[in-house]
Amino acid sequence: MGLFSYLSDWKASLYEKKIAEAQSLGHCPDCNGKGFMIPIVNEYSYPESFDCPGCLGTGSFTDWSTNSR
Numbered sequence: 001m002g003l004f005s006y007l008s009d010w011k012a013s014l015y016e017k018k019i020a021e022a023q024s025l026g027h028c029p030d031c032n033g034k035g036f037m038i039p040i041v042n043e044y045s046y047p048e049s050f051d052c053p054g055c056l057g058t059g060s061f062t063d064w065s066t067n068s069r
Contacts (some may be wrong), residue, residue, distance in 0.1 A: 028064040032053035 018029055026031030031052035041047045051057030055064040 022064075023061050026061050026069035027062060028052055028055035028059050030064065031059060033059040 004005075005064070022029035022032075026035065028035070031037050031054065035055065035057045036049045036051055037052050038047045038049045054067060056067060
């Protein structure tokens, strides 16, 4: 069980680091400040972009933090 708790703690620390870096840059951590996301597609279709659900398309960290609570 020690290995599973270690992996869980490691994953949580990576997520906290990602959030801290996004906050310092002022970018939404979900879309990296772009305001839109493109789903993974295969080679037979063209991707359709859609507004980021975390920041509602603004790309701002402040909008992400108010929407994620």
